[in-house]
Amino acid sequence: MGGPANGRLEGMTVVDQHTAAVAIPGPSLDDFEAARATVSAVAQVTPMEVSRYLEELLGVPVFMKCENLQRTGSYxxxxxxxxxxxxxxxxxxxxxxxxxxxxxxxxxxxxxxxxxxxxxxxxxxxxxxxxxxxxxxxxxxxxxxxxxxxxxxxxxxxxxxxxxxxxIPPFDHHDVVAGQGTVGLEILDQMPEVETVVVPIGGGGLMAGVASVMKQRAALEGRSIKVIGVQATNAAPYPLSIEAGKIVEVSVKPTIADGIAVSKPGELNFDIIKHTVDEVVTVDDDETARAILVLLERAKMVVEPAGAVAVAAVMSGLVKATGPTAVILSGGNIDPMILERVISRGLASSGRYMKMRIPLPDRPGQLARTSEIVADENANVVEVLHTRHGTGLQISQVELELHIETRGPEHAEQVLEALRREGYEPRTDF
The missing domain is CATH 3.40.50.1100 (Rossmann fold)
Structure with a gap:
């Protein structure tokens, strides 16, 4: 991602691993340190929590930078x-x-x-x-x-x-980038051995700040730090912009990660990111929902969708790391009503919540029989709809809709197979 920088160059010169040395636009390390002194008046030094679950997936030590615990709930x-x-x-x-x-x-x-x-x-x-x-x-x-x-x-x-x-712009300003980059300084203090950092990207303020800090410090120390950005699939202007070598605006589609749903990069942010970020990947809503569920269950962390996309990228196998890795949880401000829906989505996408529709003969005992089969397979029915008005039904048929909790994809398939053995034809909506 090399090439000449555009605009005012304030950062130091670093060695790009693909091309020649380039100068990073935007804040210098001195600017980031000055920002740290300033924001220390209000911002907490948030903890780095180890994640054994993510470590098992990635094969290297993984720590989460918990900006969801920051004052106001985000960085x-x-x-x-x-x-x-x-x-x-x-x-x-x-x-x-x-x-x-x-x-x-x-x-x-x-x-x-x-x-x-x-x-x-x-x-x-x-x-x-x-x-x-x-x-x-x-x-x-x-x-x-x-x-x-x-x-x-x-x-x-x-x-x-x-x-x-x-x-006061949300991301496209020198002082804003310097402030957000203090997250990177804290990661380096708390995890000096870090080799890979995974960061959510919206407009690019956090990504630009953290990536610039990482690359500048790595250059001073004579080592390399890999920086990976993560966007929501339905709002991902950075991969296209980096490929084109210029800012590309996209049409934003609905996404649960509304906190990073931005149609185009910030100008300063893009100038920094194209020289400092090694890769940008995207995750969809189901992957993000699964990450939120894992964070709740395994880490006891409440994280908003935009703040969980970095974890989603690790869980989806999009992150390749060879050494200690830091994953930023950028925020925890999630509406409880949205959280309820996201948890349901996460359960469904991980195969632990299944909705099925079963055409049945319109005669007594069919509901009881199907429920018995499900119970025999140790699955739990949480909702039932019994109707004669389903599409595609014969006059002599009814449709049974069951919402079932299972232990995962294998258990869900076990329930379906049990129903099929008894002559039923369940249609699923995981």
């Missing part, structure tokens, strides 16, 4: 506070404005409260209630507008023009 407080701490007294007096549906809103609101700055946040009308309540609780004025982020972005821009409020 976003770092970049927002670093940026806002550099505002002049005149700029602070004008206030700040941001457009966000989630973690950036809370980061800006919290930073504004700590710095005594008035904050106005524009957000879509469908914003999750916990995020809305948290942002308001930090003292920001929240304005609901539009069904998507297009409305809030336009409204924030217009508000800035009319009032003079300073816009």
């Amino acid at each position: 976003k407080i770092r970049g927002a506070f670093n940026r806002m701490s550099k505002l002049s007294e005149e700029e602070r007096a004008r206030g700040v404005v941001a457009a966000s549906a989630g973690n950036h809103a809370q980061g800006v609101a919290f930073a504004a409260k700590e710095l005594g700055i008035k904050a106005t946040i524009f957000t879509p009308t469908g914003v999750a209630l916990p995020k809305l309540q948290a942002t308001r609780a930090y003292g920001a004025e929240v304005v609901l507008t539009g069904d998507t982020m297009i409305g809030p972005l336009r409204a924030a821009s217009e508000f800035a023009k009319q009032t003079g409020a300073v816009r």
